[in-house]
Amino acid sequence: MPPATASPALSSPSPSPAAPDKRLRIIDRTMRLHGYASHALIETLHAVQEAFGYLDPDLMRYVAGRLKVPLSRVYAVATFYHFFTLKPPGEHTCVLCKGTACHIGGAAEILRQVEAMLGVHAGETTADKKISLMIARCLGSCGLAPAGVFDGTIVGNLTLDTVVNKLQEWRSHDADHRKSAGDCENRDRCP
């Protein structure tokens, strides 16, 4: 992949990949709010991930150019902090908490079984791009251990059955509704 532009890190970035996006404006706003200072890097990456779901290389390049931060530094920050992900998430995200209380409550076994069921390791997305399986260090919901987050909703007192049911629901629900919900941008907000 040869460099696309002559001075890449500092070139004025061509708004990038998927679409000429409203989402880019959110990112721009975050940077503007911080006066395009290099110390806004983490805040900006948060905005990118919030808007796009992950940190796309082209977007990292874009942010690097705007904030005048070296490319390698952007990549370093993006990979140092585990909250950031460089891969697009699946349609659904299942986060299992691996905190102490959840561990004592049997989270490790649930995770093991779910990994086996989905055929992926934590941090990966199923081949059909349907489900991303993630782990959290601690959700701070220790009173409800074992806990997890299913598409943004915290669920407590998990058992293997509840997790498996939820995952199967995602799978079958989508199989039934694939066509009808096809034009909806965010499936979960569809009526």
Place this chain on the structure above:
Amino acid sequence: MSTPSKSPAEKMRIATIWLDGCSGCHMSLLDIDQRLVAAANRIDLVFSPIVDTRTYPQNVDVCFIEGAVASEEDVEKLHLIRSNTRRVVAFGDCAVTGNISAMRNRFALQEVMQRSYLENATHQPRTPDRDIPHLFDKVRPVHAFIDVDLFLPGCPPPADAIFEVLSALLEDRLPDLAGRVRFG
């Protein structure tokens, strides 16, 4: 099992062995050259790839172990050596660190076998599966399995260092390896 102490006239019983190595350390041993001849009348080489003994004897004073540990068979040998030898010397980098032999550790054993016996084979590609010892997933140094009394690193260890160790053992003193050895 106790051994009577030796009078100076008595010869020191020495053994050497190859596990997973290239024999380079043994070559270096021979590089001691004429000094070896001088030492010869105080040494009895009781077991070695370069002498014609089949079984490891008892009451060995010193064993030089060349090579890393890669199989069940190697471990059996090590235990046999350890229980019949007063002092064990890890002889050369493979014995001390795993060295070249352990470079396969980064790959799965299956991959390594595939590459060496099938992909790179020019004649009758076939993975050996009979009458050979079971290979470990990871190659490890000697001290991962038995106590080692002296480490003699180097690939190979220089003849001078080997001679110093031999002399020290004969003179019942600590070898002075400072400046004489290094890894590699």
Place this chain on the structure above:
Amino acid sequence: MTLTIENLQEIAKTETDVLESYRYRINVCVAAGCLSCGSDAVKASLEEEIRRQGKEKACRVRAVGCLGLCAVGPLIDISPLNVAYQGVQPSDAPDIIGSLTGAPVSRLLLPTDHPFFSRQKKIVLENCGIVEPERIESYIAAGGYEALYQALRQMSPRQVIDDVTASGLRGRGGAGFPTGLKWTTVYKAQQADKYVVCNADEGDPGAFMDRSVLESDPHRVIEGMAIAGYAVGASRGYIYVRAEYPLAVERLRRAIKQAKQLGVLGENIFNTPFAFDIQLRLGAGAFVCGEETALIASIEGRLGRPRPRPPFPAEFGLWGCPTLINNVETIANIAPIVRRGGDWFAGIGTEKSKGTKVFALAGKINNTGLIEVPMGTPLREIVFDIGGGIPAGRRFKAVQTGGPSGGCVPAQFLDMPMDYESLKDVGAIMGSGGMIVMDDGACMVDVAKFFMEFCMSESCGKCVPCRVGTAQLFGILERITAGDAKIEDIDTLKELCDLVGAASLCGLGQTAPNPVKSTLRYFENEYMAHIRRHHCEAGVCAMGKAREDTA
């Protein structure tokens, strides 16, 4: 234009009058714990039911913060009836609203004389479950921002610091450094620009005290920071909060906005020259950013790798300026101390550990949730009286405090007072207040392995002892729990613990061996059983599998 104390009092009065105009105030917990059990739906259905029964004039539903007993959420409490309900479902709304004038709904009743409530002493959490976290008026009605007024208008910075020093307050983030001393250092630093940072990067797995405070009483943190800013001479503050706490982030954002609108943040606060502004910074999933120098690096948008200290942040911190860094709970103690005086605070707790401590009870304990007790409260009282003991008739084995930097306290120390020194004596630490209770179903080697895996994956990788040492330690623990270890591995384990603890650059590495050291100290027999007999008494470790694989 600028806010006066009269304005404040007026807001408080209006708020109280409005509230008292309702005959019943139904307080629904909307902190994360109860929200995840559906308390927002409960709130909606209660409001719907009130409309349906035409009781809008008599009842008001309030969204309040954490009521503490997360185990049985969603929780609601009804004042002035002094009735609390647990495990409330939306379908219960008709019964609840219908019973307001009669007998309470017995199937949902949560006894309010329950030791869980009666044995606690609340300072940090005094507003939790009382004020509405999303409304500044509610906080003001509870006496909020009076302490700030008092500090700005009636005290010199030196006097504020003297009060904090006299209170004996020590850092609640873990190390227990005297707060007054820290404030004094920043106060004395001769530099125009100074900063106050609130460390809300609650990273210890098993700790959720800070989360609850932020979600339930965010203005308390803002007020504490502003007072701190006045005392040390800083005009800007940052709250570094975990991105994993979206609700806390949202409520903090709202609270900061409200505070600015009202004028308790901004220029000329309470008509004084003092100006203070607070910004939020989101953490991004790195435990090491709880370390002060790493936290500063992260606020500056850099990699959260600690740097050697000295210089300490109090002298050389954010952008090279003197910086005061205090944890959420520490800051939440400030307003009450200013309001009621350092001596009052110093009258609570033990000789060297003053005040109260919030603990997050979790693990194998009946009443999981958040509690606040005076320092020095015996562990037994916490576990068995307040916590309600161990479920399913099992035996108490140990409690783990201090997370990955802490240790475990076995049963023989159940009568120990919970304070900084006593915990240190038995090889644990106070830490931030996470308390994981373990029953006889927990394998202590597995627990040690769990924490070492945590430290290994949270190590920033800068210094060798921590980066490689934790990986080596984890490897050995993995071999032990797989039944694949030799007896000499125990020596290597101890030796590595010593090395990593002594030679690592920052607190993460220096304390990473603690869970291993502590479990070795009290449960070495379990390690031995794993190694010698390939036996895990708790049945947690799958020892057989490893042996089959090698066979």
Place this chain on the structure above:
Amino acid sequence: MTSNASIPPKPRTDVNPARIYTLRINGREDETILTVARQNGIDIPTLCHLDGLAERGACRLCIVEIQGSPKLYAACVTLVKQDMDVITDSPRIRDYRRKILELIFSERNHVCSVCVVNGNCELQNLAVKLGMTHVRYGYLNLTHAVDASHPRFSLDHNRCVLCLRCIRVCKDIEGAHTWDIAGRGIHARIISDLNQPWGESETCTGCGKCVQVCPTGALSEKGKSVAEMTKRPEFLPYLQMMRKEAEP
């Protein structure tokens, strides 16, 4: 085996009798312990330190004791103070240093015998200097790649000790900041730009400073075989001095 009176105890080659060097500070307070020690002819081993680069205090090989404190201090980042008594060498420090070095060796694939800098390697020399004859910890056998995409240089992650000299020289001296470190903990590794192959880096000037300062064979010149590569980081203090001169 029963012991026999005539057999001396096991000869141990992994420990050398240590002398304790104490350095008493009086005078300037703006220099590090390392600098003052070296000015006084006292040797303290280092790895991440390099004259001319900003200090990191990361490898921990230069740890020393300060009289009156139970803690250990990295000599490269600790400033001297009046009346400070520094112990730069003692059995305890020696023991820790050797163990730290063992940890480094256990981390990646440091096989000297097939290394391009065999005989000219700082890591290899440290093993000799600290009397480290073997590694008692299990090897971690991490799998890392080799990046040979650059026309003149190559990067073998397996030989990297994460001293970050390359990052510092590229950022502070060359000003390109091509290198940085991705990930964290045991998974941390050097990357160029957005984790692109080095040869495709858009910011690398190809100056080769990183190669010269690398203490091991991780960064090397192409075309060099085993033991053929030597590094010359001596240019650094000179460059630093000249840059300072050039400043207005």
